[in-house]
Amino acid sequence: MNIHVEARNVVKRFGPTTALNGAKIEIAEGETHALVGRNGAGKSTLVSILTGLQRPDEGEVRFSGQAAPALADRDAWRQRVACVYQKSTIIPALTVAENLFLNRQSDGHARINWRKLRARAREVLDTYEVDVDAQALAGDLSVEQRQLVEIARALSFGARFIILDEPTARLDGPAIERLFTRMRSLREQGVTMMYISHHLDEVYEICQSVTVFRDARHVTTRRVADLPHDELVAAMTGEATAAYEAREHTPGERVVLRGAGLSLTGRYTDIDISVKEGEVVGLAGSASSGKVGLAETLVGLRKPDTGTVEVNGTRVRPGDVPAAIRAGLGFVPEDRHHEGFVPLLSVGENATFPIARKLGRYGLVSPARRRATAERMIAALDIKTEGPDQPVGDLSGGNAQKVVFARALVDDPTVLVVINPTAGVDVKAKQALLGAVEDAVERGAGAVVVSDELDDLRICDRVLVMFHGRVVKDVPRGWTDHELVAVMEGMEE
Template structure:
């Protein structure tokens, strides 16, 4: 035992053209510890991860593992033995089996399927992952895919894993199961770097926290010595109370119903859902991953066709299972996965934000560049989108700013109904505040809001919260609910 850190970056810097992505940043992670890396979108976290995984080499400084210099960047096999990263966006290949994913590029020139599946079964059993090795990987749930990725990483010999927003798409029960596994791995000496925008998780599973801000190192300290407010201040540079939610005036009971969901059923997801949302009201929906909440929101937004039941907006029935019909009826949607469903990466910020209203920028399909840019600049200012300009590719944005573009597009048509699915997942604390402020502003102008979220801080902005359990509404909680009330209802416990 040398006593050297398991992983360290020493005075590392990285530039991309005129942009300084990382400036003189150092990080030291003790063997067997779980070390949190936090910061706002654009703080430099992704760049540091690229250095620690060998995807980039630093312009200055060094990276070491167990006191030894990192391998050359081209030596991918050596990097895989030292570090693995489970990214927020899965690297599992959907059309291959679980066994093939576990031993990708390691199965040899001639594949013997029986032994391969037996080795995969043994590996999964070693890490208590209850998945069929022969199953198609694309049929796995989010939680199962993450566990397969962790098992694959450890099977290659590394004892250092980077977890990039591992809980962003998990429900509360799946998150707790993941944390149990992470604690068990830590007890066996596995070292982890845990990246999250959810500060509660940092306090729950991490030993030490490092904060980056504006590409610089701000703070490293034991988690137990830094309270929530101090951590937020380090991330933002300002002393603020981000969890305080101002009271909204109640929506008068005689206010017109803007959205009515009646007898909505989607076989295998939810049954007999009835919900009324009045103009200007924010109604939250939460529940476990199997509750049907996401499928309900996607049905209202036109992404799914219900088995039975109706969705009406302003008293007019919406053609089911049609996004164009939902848009025409006055429904704006912020989908579950902004990468797959919310953005077109090859288009600009302006084109993404104004997609539903592009026809208004000129006759016969012609889009006036002047009108497009002017509208986009107004959206950039209104939603506080940090970008170099309307023409910048949307793929260049941080997660929080990309989500603001998705919200801007949903509101571009001035919809009478706004449907949001986990709107603040994977975004930093400041972006979360901006997004929720924009939602409250929309409600203040009369937009009815249906917000599905696993985040209690999101739900605090709602006038009432519906809790779904096994496909049905199990509880309706008025404003003033406690965290215990929501958690108990999500878990199916009657209080």
């Protein structure tokens, strides 16, 4: 067996964070090899190293037994490896031919011979059986067609190793089958592929071998045919260690949040969701499951194609965040840096945004009332700050996230929607933030928790698991990591 791609003992650090810790992978020539792991396992960092975008702090990468090129030699990297990312790199305003030969249109000559360029493009498309017009605008292509053009472009450089990063995330069933047919054809032509997906059923359908990363380390590499489903899930999850002691909740009868018949093209389809007072409902799934898009629809950040949202019995106009907040909703967004706070403004200003109208008369905010409210929230959430006047941008990540929570909770909402609430914070801050959600629930609020972290979901009374834009299971409290991940990855039997 000839090894086409090898990474040995790779270490990569970003400040205090170790993204890869002695990681390794070996991919045989002409095979399709899966790389799987939970979020944060180190997959994306390995991809950046295998494609020459990052230099490892320790370890090495080899192609067909030879050391990887210098990072500055981009042509040499393109001749060895290419990555087709979930987010397309095709330029919509250019034709297919122009995208295929971007930055090499002239073929070494001073002027571009457009007839020859189109002929070269047609030859590449025919070679790799891509049924697309070379003169068509790339922006008019389907997602499936753009992916195939990207694969053809990569192969046209001479690369015989292709990384496919979540290639089915935006494809429907028939398109996925066509992609797999094309991948099998490429493998027969000797192309080596690394396949990254959260959908483990696809690993068993298209791959010959699989490598599992967990917590920045290599866990195992096995032949797919010899690896039972439950062992693969166990390798990904490891030993479950609950970071937070969840409280029992007793939901009431009143529904405080309801979504009915919600659909949004490319995100999710035909979703019904209801949350009662005193209840915590989780949303789980892979990055392409639609869970974040659904949560953002519930709070008004996204406008659905169909369906309605009600907060406390009031139907909220689609895509209207202020209306949702007025109806009694509090919201912690996915990206605190861009959506959660204004870094140059103070802790007090950020924490009291939603109730500024209540802190004074005639459109003026009373500084004393704002300070008093901010101090109350600082104490309630144990925010480590010099005081209400300190800029949020000066706080640590965990304390900045607590300010985002303060903003969500300052008006005592009856519905709380939080997305990845503990991302990038330490264990102590995680406990405080999850405790804040449960405190709100004990006061009678209903909550929706969307998270990639299994420990965040332990506070939920039930977890709705989404897969390819649909809710596939309602999992009650008491699940194990293995059970929940199996459903999230489409591996439940």
